[in-house]
Amino acid sequence: MDRNNSRRQLAAMKQSLFDQGHLDEQFIQLEELQDDANPNFVEEIVTLYYRDSSRLISSLEQTLHFCACGRERNPLDFNKLDTIMHQFKGSSSSIGAKKVKAESTLIREYCRTGNAEGCRKSFQQMKKEYVALRKRLENYFQLVRQAGPMERACRPK
Amino acid sequence: MGMAKDNQFHVLAVDDSIIDRMLIERLLKTSSFQVTAVDSATKALKFLGLVEDVASEIHQDVDVNLIITDYCMPGMTGYDLLRKVKESKSFKDIPVVIMSSENVPSRINRCLEEGAEEFFLKPVQQSDVNKLKPHLLKSRVKEEQEQPINN
Numbered sequence: 001m002d003r004n005n006s007r008r009q010l011a012a013m014k015q016s017l018f019d020q021g022h023l024d025e026q027f028i029q030l031e032e033l034q035d036d037a038n039p040n041f042v043e044e045i046v047t048l049y050y051r052d053s054s055r056l057i058s059s060l061e062q063t064l065h066f067c068a069c070g071r072e073r074n075p076l077d078f079n080k081l082d083t084i085m086h087q088f089k090g091s092s093s094s095i096g097a098k099k100v101k102a103e104s105t106l107i108r109e110y111c112r113t114g115n116a117e118g119c120r121k122s123f124q125q126m127k128k129e130y131v132a133l134r135k136r137l138e139n140y141f142q143l144v145r146q147a148g149p150m151e152r153a154c155r156p157k
Numbered sequence: 158m159g160m161a162k163d164n165q166f167h168v169l170a171v172d173d174s175i176i177d178r179m180l181i182e183r184l185l186k187t188s189s190f191q192v193t194a195v196d197s198a199t200k201a202l203k204f205l206g207l208v209e210d211v212a213s214e215i216h217q218d219v220d221v222n223l224i225i226t227d228y229c230m231p232g233m234t235g236y237d238l239l240r241k242v243k244e245s246k247s248f249k250d251i252p253v254v255i256m257s258s259e260n261v262p263s264r265i266n267r268c269l270e271e272g273a274e275e276f277f278l279k280p281v282q283q284s285d286v287n288k289l290k291p292h293l294l295k296s297r298v299k300e301e302q303e304q305p306i307n308n
Contacts, residue, residue: 026280033183052175090258091176094280
């Protein structure tokens with residue numbers, strides 16, 4: 001009974017992540033790559049994503065001068081910013097992080113037009129989403145483990 | 158070390174992104190390819206034994222049936238790698254596929270003109286990987302046809 005409950009909760013959780021625009025089709029593609037030999041591929045790649053992208057986040061924060069060092073008045077290195085964002089957007093896209101990817105596109109656009117304020121504001125939005133998604137996916141994977149090995153990729157409605 | 162297992166095709170995947178390497182490796186293995194994944198074009202060339210534009214005269218132990226590479230990489234790009242492979246006597250017949258997160262028609266055309274078999278937009282899908290087998294089978298048939306001459 002508990003397992004059925006978990007599965008229902010799981011389906012609802014997934015539906016909500018999609019309905020609210022946090023995840024896109026790519027996430028389903030990842031789930032379809034799971035099999036008996038690789039049952040935790042999605043969790044593994046998402047974990048790797050958060051681990052790998054944390055250094056990019058730090059780099060972005062440094063480059064955006066979010067360090068109260070008085071350098072805020074100096075012009076931003078938009079090229080460097082865009083290079084980091086290119087990587088960040090790529091990884092986010094590969095795991096299906098829809099909103100993070102959209103915010104990343106916005107930041108790159110602001111880099112292109114040399115809009116420092118836009119970059120900073122977008123980055124803060126993006127980081128909020130990035131952190132919130134991590135928490136939600138942690139909960140999701142915990143539930144996946146509870147629901148048991150029968151969970152296969154199923155498309156949300 | 159780099160020998161193809163039985164009749165399995167061996168794909169060399171090149172991408173500086175650790176996430177994308179993990180993804181492409183999983184995609185390829187799902188299609189029963191043997192995979193070697195490296196994080197730079199330089200490492201790819203080293204793996205092939207193509208160093209300093211000269212492939213060693215001693216026959217390489219490496220048997221790569223297809224190279225799939227990201228376009229945008231620091232240092233040597235996927236495009237540079239494509240050119241080096243196509244310019245090499247030993248490896249010019251290996252099919253090369255380019256991946257890119259950016260949909261730039263001029264980029265795509267340039268790669269195809271340089272000899273890339275396919276150009277995949279990232280994130281790469283199973284349906285993209287399914288397009289690889291025909292290129293590999295074609296190469297294998299060609300290899301087998303050339304066998305008697307080499308013996």
